[in-house]
Amino acid sequence: MSAGTDLLVDAFGRVREAVLEVVDGLSADELSTRPDGRGNSIGWLVWHLTRIQDDHVAGAAGTEQIWTADGWCAGFGLPFAPEDTGYGHTRKDVAAVRGLSAPLLTVYHEAVHDNTVRYVSGLAAKDFDRVVDRGWTPPVTLGVRLVSVIADDLQHAGQAAYVRGLLGR
Numbered sequence: 001m002s003a004g005t006d007l008l009v010d011a012f013g014r015v016r017e018a019v020l021e022v023v024d025g026l027s028a029d030e031l032s033t034r035p036d037g038r039g040n041s042i043g044w045l046v047w048h049l050t051r052i053q054d055d056h057v058a059g060a061a062g063t064e065q066i067w068t069a070d071g072w073c074a075g076f077g078l079p080f081a082p083e084d085t086g087y088g089h090t091r092k093d094v095a096a097v098r099g100l101s102a103p104l105l106t107v108y109h110e111a112v113h114d115n116t117v118r119y120v121s122g123l124a125a126k127d128f129d130r131v132v133d134r135g136w137t138p139p140v141t142l143g144v145r146l147v148s149v150i151a152d153d154l155q156h157a158g159q160a161a162y163v164r165g166l167l168g169r
Helices: 003-023 042-061 072-076 091-095 102-121 125-129 142-166
Strands: 131-133
Touching (some): 003 102, 003 142, 042 131, 072 102, 125 142, 131 142
């Protein structure tokens, strides 16, 4: 592995640690609690950040998402299309993410994390400059996409930690 891949593996590991810590020991009711009855729940935040990582890494790698390939979509039983990542969800959509368990969220996140680490570990320095999305100006390179996923995931993990701090107040 190169210094770049080592840094990415470390960063995705930090996302993993944050996810495991934030859901540890929470009940399904706690995972679906929404600040002021309108905010994003821990369950939704962790599901969403994991879906984004799964979607974006699979897209960059040219593989099927763990969500559909390994049957997680059916296992979660959410009322969304298989390709849904939570991007653009309304309050009503967030409210539909209920009844999830901490182990379910954790095991799905672990599967996505392991897939991400396998993919990132096989990258060479030259791979980071490959354009993976021409829908933006400038076009998005693989390096930028992976850093973007890490940033988004860590922001949502921080939001989930904040919501956890509100529980029981």
